Amino acid sequence: xxxxxxxxxxxxxxxxxxxxxxxxxxxxxxxxxxxxxxxxxxxxxxxxxxxxxxxxxxxxxxxxxxxxxxxxxxxxxxxxxxxxxxxxxxxxxxxxxxxxxxxxxxxxxxxxxxxxxxxxxxxxxxxxxxxxxxxxxxxxxxxxxxxxxxxxxxxxxxxxxxxxxxxxxxxxxxxxxxxxxxxxxxxxxxxxxxxxxxxxxxxxxxxxxxxxxxxxxxxxxxxxxxxxxxxxxxxxxxxxxxxxxxxxxxxxxxxxxxxxxxxxxxxxxxxxxxxxxxxxxxxxxxxxxxxxxxxxxxxxxxxx
Amino acid sequence: xxxxxxxxxxxxxxxxxxxxxxxxxxxxxxxxxxxxxxxxxxxxxxxxxxxxxxxxxxxxxxxxxxxxxxxxxxxxxxxxxxxxxxxxxxxxxxxxxxxxxxxxxxxxxxxxxxxxxxxxxxxxxxxxxxxxxxxxxxxxxxxxxxxxxxxxxxxxxxxxxxxxxxxxxxxxxxxxxxxxxxxxxxxxxxxxxxxxxxxxxxxxxxxxxxxxxxxxxxxxxxxxxxxxxxxxxxxxxxxxxxxxxxxxxxxxxxxxxxxxxxxxxxxxxxxxxxxxxxxxxxxxxxxxxxxxxxxxxxxxxxxxxxxxxxxxxxxxxxxxxxxxxxxxxxxxxxxx
Numbered sequence: 001x002x003x004x005x006x007x008x009x010x011x012x013x014x015x016x017x018x019x020x021x022x023x024x025x026x027x028x029x030x031x032x033x034x035x036x037x038x039x040x041x042x043x044x045x046x047x048x049x050x051x052x053x054x055x056x057x058x059x060x061x062x063x064x065x066x067x068x069x070x071x072x073x074x075x076x077x078x079x080x081x082x083x084x085x086x087x088x089x090x091x092x093x094x095x096x097x098x099x100x101x102x103x104x105x106x107x108x109x110x111x112x113x114x115x116x117x118x119x120x121x122x123x124x125x126x127x128x129x130x131x132x133x134x135x136x137x138x139x140x141x142x143x144x145x146x147x148x149x150x151x152x153x154x155x156x157x158x159x160x161x162x163x164x165x166x167x168x169x170x171x172x173x174x175x176x177x178x179x180x181x182x183x184x185x186x187x188x189x190x191x192x193x194x195x196x197x198x199x200x201x202x203x204x205x206x207x208x209x210x211x212x213x214x215x216x217x218x219x220x221x222x223x224x225x226x227x228x229x230x231x232x233x234x235x236x237x238x239x240x241x242x243x244x245x246x247x248x249x250x251x252x253x254x255x256x257x258x259x260x261x262x263x264x265x266x267x268x269x270x271x272x273x274x275x276x277x278x279x280x281x282x283x284x285x286x287x288x289x290x291x292x293x294x295x296x297x298x299x300x301x302x303x304x
Numbered sequence: 305x306x307x308x309x310x311x312x313x314x315x316x317x318x319x320x321x322x323x324x325x326x327x328x329x330x331x332x333x334x335x336x337x338x339x340x341x342x343x344x345x346x347x348x349x350x351x352x353x354x355x356x357x358x359x360x361x362x363x364x365x366x367x368x369x370x371x372x373x374x375x376x377x378x379x380x381x382x383x384x385x386x387x388x389x390x391x392x393x394x395x396x397x398x399x400x401x402x403x404x405x406x407x408x409x410x411x412x413x414x415x416x417x418x419x420x421x422x423x424x425x426x427x428x429x430x431x432x433x434x435x436x437x438x439x440x441x442x443x444x445x446x447x448x449x450x451x452x453x454x455x456x457x458x459x460x461x462x463x464x465x466x467x468x469x470x471x472x473x474x475x476x477x478x479x480x481x482x483x484x485x486x487x488x489x490x491x492x493x494x495x496x497x498x499x500x501x502x503x504x505x506x507x508x509x510x511x512x513x514x515x516x517x518x519x520x521x522x523x524x525x526x527x528x529x530x531x532x533x534x535x536x537x538x539x540x541x542x543x544x545x546x547x548x549x550x551x552x553x554x555x556x557x558x559x560x561x562x563x564x565x566x567x568x569x570x571x572x573x574x575x576x577x578x579x580x581x582x583x584x585x586x587x588x589x590x591x592x593x594x595x596x597x598x599x600x601x602x603x604x605x606x607x608x609x610x611x612x613x614x615x616x617x618x619x620x621x622x623x624x625x626x627x628x629x630x631x632x633x634x635x636x637x638x639x640x
Contacts, residue, residue: 035439140319140322143318143319144319144322147319147322147323147615147619148323148326148611148618149573149574149576149577149580150577151578151581152577152595152611152614155580155595155599156330156607159607160330160333232446236446236448239448240448240581243448244580244596256450259450259454266457267458267462270458273451277448277452277454280448280451281447281448284446285442285443288442288445289442292442
């Protein structure tokens with residue numbers, strides 16, 4: 001304490017301005033990464049689309065226009081402004097379905113990240129905090145999950161639980177838990193040996209206070225990055241499960257499911273396959289760009 | 305050295321037991337009794353059911369069943385497929401070479417394209433080429449590969465008619481399977497047309513499966529090279545008048561390769577996972593497609609065996625990579 005006062009007294013006359021707020025500093029670094037800013041803009045736009053889909057959709061995503069089957073997009077011959085991106089094999093408007101799909105995909109991302117982050121955080125904290133047998137048990141369990149290719153494990157869990165959107169989310173969550181657990185454990189172990197934690201312990205802080213108030217906030221940076229990248233993994237894997245018939249079931253307008261159910265029209269009407277894929281790619285790319293940007297802005301080692 | 309190998313190898317045992325337990329649980333967690341799953345919809349009289357349960361050891365306590373399962377697994381008995389009635393192990397190893405061939409081809413593609421791209425991007429840091437490579441590799445990394453495969457089929461097979469849509473070989477040819485690798489088998493058969501056909505069938509699936517590893521390798525190579533290029537010995541090399549090619553190709557690349565090799569090893573799991581999608585799209589007769597079909601046919605013994613075998617493959621490869629890494633880098637071998 002006295003050290004602080006003294007050093008402040010020495011430094012104050014020299015510094016002309018206060019150090020920037022951490023958020024301001026973060027934004028300064030983040031802004032310099034054009035890709036990350038683009039990613040952020042795309043995500044904000046997608047969230048806007050997803051939230052206001054009900055007002056923005058030109059048609060209902062489930063309504064079948066029997067006289068407008070496989071209408072091509074507007075710039076193709078025979079396309080019309082009624083169905084800007086065309087219609088699918090039973091006359092549903094592609095644009096409306098894609099917009100509704102944005103809502104599902106972002107929801108999948110949010111639920112999967114929340115679930116896996118919560119479980120991974122708890123396991124990683126326990127592992128790093130208690131060490132010993134707890135640590136070994138948890139980490140060996142995580143090794144088992146990691147020994148399987150993630151998509152295969154997701155398929156197995158989906159096969160056990162049965163197909164469906166919610167089960168797909170659960171199985172994708174199970175698969176990514178080890179990433180968060182390992183990351184948290186490493187961060188906790190790095191923090192635990194620092195002076196402020198020991199000081200807090202000496203001052204009589206209980207284990208819960210140590211864990212949640214002292215250590216956790218200082219482990220957040222890598223977890224925020226991983227959670228952002230986790231959105232893209234979740235969306236990709238859920239779409240893959242949907243494509244294999246183990247995720248959302250038709251007529252739910254989930255992007256992967258849409259792709260799978262219109263496969264046989266690939267040659268005749270390529271737009272029914274192209275657009276859902278473009279939607280997946282743009283969304284995943286945006287989250288990856290944002291994640292990379294966050295990593296660069298939050299990681300002090302790379303700042304210079 | 306031996307000590308290092310043994311310590312590292314012994315770490316695999318608990319993981320292997322865990323994976324075995326997972327696959328043991330699989331068939332018990334699926335809705336329905338393993339026997340009901342096996343007899344399907346037809347139903348079965350209760351006394352016959354009890355007899356079958358006894359024969360299969362299902363009336364034993366759980367730990368006994370698991371011990372028996374491990375015994376069976378270790379002696380190579382992974383059960384029989386419900387659909388084909390063939391031993392699961394045999395089915396797996398008939399199809400496995402196709403997957404390995406596809407995976408190797410994908411890896412060759414990824415390394416041949418990704419390594420030079422990463423090196424040049426690092427050397428010309430900040431150039432248009434660098435931005436292009438980084439942008440493309442992030443796109444590749446974000447690619448839903450099932451869609452990517454469909455796009456390539458649409459363009460190269462449907463529009464241009466350059467490559468076949470599915471399978472490993474034209475029906476015109478029949479080749480005696482010797483190694484199970486179509487490229488090798490057709491080469492051995494001496495028929496030029498068959499070899500060309502096998503190659504044409506392999507190109508697109510290999511590109512699709514190799515896309516994500518390609519992106520990862522290009523990014524990793526670039527960042528490893530950038531790190532190495534800032535080292536003192538690179539400046540020394542330049543200062544004593546070595547040619548730029550020698551500095552980059554020999555001094556920098558050699559040191560940058562260590563993390564790249566690790567990343568390549570870690571891609572094996574990604575490849576096997578990606579093979580599930582790639583094989584489904586291209587009707588490639590490998591274990592990935594077989595697993596998806598097993599799920600759709602509710603052939604749980606096949607799924608159970610397949611999961612165990614794939615996990616074992618991934619663990620073995622990871623172990624080998626670790627050991628190789630220890631051989632190459634003494635610092636790891638002696639870390640205690």
